[in-house]
Each structure stands twice: as C-alpha cells, then as structure tokens.
Amino acid sequence: EAQVTQNPRYLITVTGKKLTVTCSQNMNHEYMSWYRQDPGLGLRQIYYSMNVEVTDKGDVPEGYKVSRKEKRNFPLILESPSPNQTSLYFCASSLIGQANNYGYTFGSGTRLTVV
Amino acid sequence: AQKVTQAQTEISVVEKEDVTLDCVYETRDTTYYLFWYKQPPSGELVFLIRRNSFDEQNEISGRYSWNFQKSTSSFNFTITASQVVDSAVYFCALSGEGGEYGNKLVFGAGTILRVKS
Numbered sequence: 211e212a213q214v215t216q217n218p219r220y221l222i223t224v225t226g227k228k229l230t231v232t233c234s235q236n237m238n239h240e241y242m243s244w245y246r247q248d249p250g251l252g253l254r255q256i257y258y259s260m261n262v263e264v265t266d267k268g269d270v271p272e273g274y275k276v277s278r279k280e281k282r283n284f285p286l287i288l289e290s291p292s293p294n295q296t297s298l299y300f301c302a303s304s305l306i307g308q309a310n311n312y313g314y315t316f317g318s319g320t321r322l323t324v325v
Numbered sequence: 326a327q328k329v330t331q332a333q334t335e336i337s338v339v340e341k342e343d344v345t346l347d348c349v350y351e352t353r354d355t356t357y358y359l360f361w362y363k364q365p366p367s368g369e370l371v372f373l374i375r376r377n378s379f380d381e382q383n384e385i386s387g388r389y390s391w392n393f394q395k396s397t398s399s400f401n402f403t404i405t406a407s408q409v410v411d412s413a414v415y416f417c418a419l420s421g422e423g424g425e426y427g428n429k430l431v432f433g434a435g436t437i438l439r440v441k442s
Contacts, residue, residue: 314428318369
C-alpha cells in the first residue's frame with residue numbers, strides 16, 4: 211500500500227531533550243515536506259526537500275532540522291524542543307511536478323507535546 | 326506570495342441542513358491548483374478534491390459540491406444534507422506550478438464544522 215509513515219503518533223517530552231520524528235514513504239517520491247498545524251493557523255511548512263541531499267526552509271523553520279540522506283526518509287529533528295513547538299506535525303510527499311496532478315500523500319500526523 | 330483565506334472559523338448546523346464553506350485565494354501564478362482536505366477528529370488529512378486553474382467547471386460528488394470562480398478568486402465547498410459524520414475541520418489549500426515555491430501547498434486556517442443531530 212502506498213503510504214507515508216510517521217513515527218511516533220504521539221510524543222510527550224521535556225524542554226531541551228532532543229527528539230526525532232521519522233517519516234518514510236514507499237512511493238519513490240522526490241519531494242517531501244514537513245508541516246505543523248496549530249489552531250487558527252492551518253498547516254504551515256517547516257522544511258521541504260526536492261530530492262536526496264536537497265533541503266530548504268519553509269515558512270517556520272526555526273528550531274527544526276531535517277536531513278535527506280535517502281530518498282524514502284525525511285526525519286524532522288528538534289535539537290532542543292521548547293513548549294512553543296507543541297503542535298501536530300505532518301509529513302507529506304509527492305512526485306516533483308506531479309503533485310498537482312496526483313496530489314500529495316500525507317502521513318497520519320504526530321502529536322507532540324513539550325512540557 | 327500565495328495566500329488562502331477561510332474566513333469562517335467555526336460553523337454549527339443541524340443535521341440535514343446545507344452548509345457552504347468559503348475559500349478565497351491569492352496568487353500571481355496563471356497556473357495553480359486548489360485543494361480541499363477534511364480532518365476528522367482522528368486527526369488525519371483526507372483528500373477531497375483538486376481543481377486546476379483552467380477548469381472552472383463545478384464538481385459534484387454525492388453530497389459534496391465545489392464552486393470555483395476565478396473572477397472572485399474563490400473555491401467554495403458545499404455539503405448538502407449534512408450529517409454528523411461531516412463534523413470535522415476542513416482545509417482549503419493552494420499550490421502553484423512550481424518554481425520558487427517548489428511543490429509547496431499553502432493552507433488556509435481551516436473551518437471547524439459541527440453538525441448536530
């Protein structure tokens with residue numbers, strides 16, 4: 211089944227403790243992206259990647275890192291999480307240039323709470 | 326810059342009522358794509374529809390219909406005879422052709438729809 215898999219689904223952590231949210235897709239998509247969802251703000255792009263070793267900042271990149279060492283994986287790293295990073299996170303993937311024809315595939319979301 | 330505005334923060338209706346969710350967008354691209362997603366209480370994003378800028382035909386899928394009007398930069402979504410299962414957050418989103426935005430999908434703030442029995 212074609213899908214984007216995010217882990218974990220739920221995570222509660224403490225301020226300053228490094229964490230990684232994993233994202234993996236099995237559709238050979240070039241493009242991958244991370245979004246965060248906050249009430250009243252919709253989904254905002256954090257980082258995106260056009261291909262292996264090609265990443266760039268989205269609209270709200272502060273406090274986050276990403277890497278794209280393999281085509282299928284695009285982990286989101288919070289080196290020193292803070293309470294303002296408490297949010298619902300989504301990973302998405304698509305084919306380059308084809309996203310608009312075939313749409314994006316989203317993961318199930320990761321609900322992160324930083325206390 | 327691209328922008329999507331969903332002015333209705335929350336809508337409450339009684340079951341079987343019709344309800345329209347508004348979406349207004351801004352873009353300088355001549356080719357662009359509009360989407361609607363549903364987010365039920367379980368949290369996942371469910372794709373509902375994609376429409377490209379060259380296709381202004383309205384679309385109907387069961388109880389769902391979409392009205393795309395380039396003249397007013399709107400892409401409104403109507404649910405006919407609403408049901409409790411329609412209760413969710415609905416997002417309108419916009420994507421350009423690529424270029425500086427890559428494959429970026431820009432979302433509106435979302436509209437919470439509550440359907441009461």
